[in-house]
Amino acid sequence: MEFLNEFGDILLKGTMETLYMTFASVFFAYLFGLPMGVALVVSDDNHIMPSKIVNRVLGTIVNITRSVPFIILLIAVIPFTRMVVGTAIGADAAIVPLVIGATPFVARMVESALKELNKGIIEAAASMGCSNLEIIYKVMIPESMPSLVLGSSITTITLVGYSAMAGVIGAGGLGDLAIRYGYYRYESELMLVTIVVLVFIVQAIQFAGNHISKKINRLY
Amino acid sequence: MIKIENVTKIYSNKRGDFLALDDVSMEVEKGDIYGVIGLSGAGKSTLVRCINLLERPTMGKVYIDGEEITAMKKSQLIKVRQSLGMIFQDFNLLMQRNVIDNIKFPLEIAGVDKVEAKKRALELLHLVGLEEKSHSYPAQLSGGQKQRVAIARALANSPKVLLCDEATSALDPVTTLSILNLLKSINEKMGVTIVIITHEMKVVETICNKVAVIESANIVKNGYTKDIIGHFKEV
Numbered sequence: 001m002e003f004l005n006e007f008g009d010i011l012l013k014g015t016m017e018t019l020y021m022t023f024a025s026v027f028f029a030y031l032f033g034l035p036m037g038v039a040l041v042v043s044d045d046n047h048i049m050p051s052k053i054v055n056r057v058l059g060t061i062v063n064i065t066r067s068v069p070f071i072i073l074l075i076a077v078i079p080f081t082r083m084v085v086g087t088a089i090g091a092d093a094a095i096v097p098l099v100i101g102a103t104p105f106v107a108r109m110v111e112s113a114l115k116e117l118n119k120g121i122i123e124a125a126a127s128m129g130c131s132n133l134e135i136i137y138k139v140m141i142p143e144s145m146p147s148l149v150l151g152s153s154i155t156t157i158t159l160v161g162y163s164a165m166a167g168v169i170g171a172g173g174l175g176d177l178a179i180r181y182g183y184y185r186y187e188s189e190l191m192l193v194t195i196v197v198l199v200f201i202v203q204a205i206q207f208a209g210n211h212i213s214k215k216i217n218r219l220y
Numbered sequence: 221m222i223k224i225e226n227v228t229k230i231y232s233n234k235r236g237d238f239l240a241l242d243d244v245s246m247e248v249e250k251g252d253i254y255g256v257i258g259l260s261g262a263g264k265s266t267l268v269r270c271i272n273l274l275e276r277p278t279m280g281k282v283y284i285d286g287e288e289i290t291a292m293k294k295s296q297l298i299k300v301r302q303s304l305g306m307i308f309q310d311f312n313l314l315m316q317r318n319v320i321d322n323i324k325f326p327l328e329i330a331g332v333d334k335v336e337a338k339k340r341a342l343e344l345l346h347l348v349g350l351e352e353k354s355h356s357y358p359a360q361l362s363g364g365q366k367q368r369v370a371i372a373r374a375l376a377n378s379p380k381v382l383l384c385d386e387a388t389s390a391l392d393p394v395t396t397l398s399i400l401n402l403l404k405s406i407n408e409k410m411g412v413t414i415v416i417i418t419h420e421m422k423v424v425e426t427i428c429n430k431v432a433v434i435e436s437a438n439i440v441k442n443g444y445t446k447d448i449i450g451h452f453k454e455v
Contacts (some may be wrong), residue, residue: 035441124312127272127383128326129301138329143316218316218357 005175007190010177015197017091020174023164025098026156033103036062037110038136048132049176064106070101070162074169094171098162105158109151113144146217151208157202174198221413222248222271222381226242227280229266240266241277242437248430250380253407254416255428255445257421263437264417268383271415273297285380302330305374305412309386311366313358319369320345320354326376344372348402364395371402375412382406384416388423400427424451 036058042048043055068076074097078088081096117140125139141148167175174194182191240263247436248254258264262366270282271274273289280288289300313322320341327337345351348368358366367387374382382404388396404427406412416428424431431449432442441448 118306118312119316120310120312123274124306124308126322127274127301127304127306128329128377129298130329131298134329136324139314143314146318205248216316219359 003189003193005195007181011190011193011197014172014174014177014194015201017171018160018163018175018198018201021091021094021098021116021166021171022156022159025095025102025159025163026152028095028099029102029106029155029159030152031105032099034110036103036107037114038140040107040111041114041140042132042136044078046119047171048126048135059109065104066108070097071168073097073101074166078150078169086171089170091172094163094166094169094173094202098159098166101162102155102159106151106155111150113147113151114140116147117144146213146219148207149213149216153205153213155207156205160198160201160205221250221252221285223283224267224270225281225283227267227270227277227282229263229270229275229277233344239437241270243280244434244437244439245280246432246439248381248413249415249416251407251411252430253416253428254403255416255418255424255431256434257418257424257431258434259419262434264419265385267434268306268385268415268417271381271383272301272306280380298300302326302377303379304381304383305377305379306383306385307367307370307374307387309389311358311363311364311390313369315358315372318357318431319350319361322358322369323372323376326373330377332377340376341372344375347375347406348372362395363391364399366432367391367395367399368402371399371406375406378410379412381413381415384414384418386417389418389420393448396423397426403427421449423424 014213039054040058040062043051043058063071077097077100081088081093084096085093087093121139121143122135130138163171163173164175164178167173167177167179170176174197178191178194181187182194224244224246227241228239229242231238231240234315244267256264256267266275270277273282277290281288283289284300284304287300289297292300314325316326317440321339323341323344324337327340332340336400342354345354348371350365353361353365361369382403388399391399400423403414403416407414416423418424428445430443431445432439433448434440
């Protein structure tokens, strides 16, 4: 009880900040990552819009971004973050590196989901007179939806982790709490509660992802 | 109706060139059920895909109703494709859409309004005898039922031609026969010209009035089924 009186408010605030950072960056990461993932798939040699240049350039960008450890990316993009948000501190500022870090991840998630799709279905759509754009948004994306949903829960969970790291550079959220109280002030009780809350958030996201994916899937 | 003129198709990749069709010509007349028979790898699937340009011939011309489709722009080709239905060995239904929405799909693409599309889809469901399955999903259907849905879908835009790529190869003999009978009645009642790619002589014997025999990228024999069958029996 005493613990709650002392830390209840900051825990709640931290949790809200973590959720805000996570979901806002998931949104933007999909805004950029979904088209990238689609482009990676359709520009492939045997797909509907083959283009070696597009495929290679996108693949390289994705690989470079993904090979930079997030904690380093976080610091490296600070000047850019200042330019976009006006500050490098706080939850809003953290969204910039989070989106940069997660977009290539989303692109790969989308790519692998869309690649699972049976090519025959795309061929059938083409035979019915679908344009390439219609094949993408009326066939490929809806047919891959269960797999895309699963991918999005993995992305979201990864971003919960990333957002905690962003706590290092003053982003707020549960990571920030763990560092300021758990690491600098030896409040091991608060540290423990932070972990419990994070585990709960991750479980909830995974459960929701699995549940929705299964519910919308008509394949079984 | 369909005229294929000196079509050659070469697939090129790093390992070299592969000749899938070697200067092939054939003509399908209105009302025909035209069989194309051959072993796997003979080029028959490539040939049928050259009719709606899912595969573009490396050389040669393809005409539909006297119009050269190999010279068309993509936007014109899309229109032509809507007048050519196609069905496949693996059915290729949209697995996340139910039966009636699968049948409505090509209508949606062609811009038919919703009420009209629903009416048309219900007619087609009746034609293929699957009224009670309209809200089932493909995963809940048997192979024969899936092919019936695929046929209904292929007929949605009232095509002049139905292309069948090994449409019965994944089905058991009894189901095969019922699908062939359905195709025959579509040909007779609706006047749809049908091209059937198959490796089974029985399919040709059962419904095709004409047949072309394809062997290592060439048509080695073609004509009326009754004449060709005789030739085969001798071999």
